[in-house]
Amino acid sequence: MKRLMELAEKVFSEDQELAQRYVELARAIGAKANVRFPKWLRRRICRHCGAYLWPGVSCRVRLRINRSPHVTVTCLKCKRQMRYYYKVRKEG
Structure with missing residues (x-):
């Protein structure tokens, strides 16, 4: 799975469809192996x-x-948003 994701990252700038195929294969392998x-x-x-x-x-x-700081990632294909919350470190 990790190798397929690395390949997807390398190929993405040249061929986005091939990168997407690598991601699909990695997800299928992970689901099959229950990993x-x-x-x-x-x-x-x-x-x-x-x-x-x-x-x-x-x-x-x-x-x-804001009250709960987070990173918002918006997928430009399906327009859905994913939020990843994080803690703010206080200096001092």
Whole structure:
């Protein structure tokens, strides 16, 4: 799975369809073997449509700082938003 995701990252700028196919294969292998993706790989795939997310090309990334600070990732294929919450470190 990790190797397929690395290949998808290398190929994405040249052939987005091939990169998407690598992601689909990685997800199928993970489902068949009942293995979870690591967090850093899960955040590279849209939860809703399964598209490979490349910031600035296939997704938009925004930081929201309010009561609960989070990173908002918007998939440009299906227009869905995913939120990843984080804790703010206090200096001092």
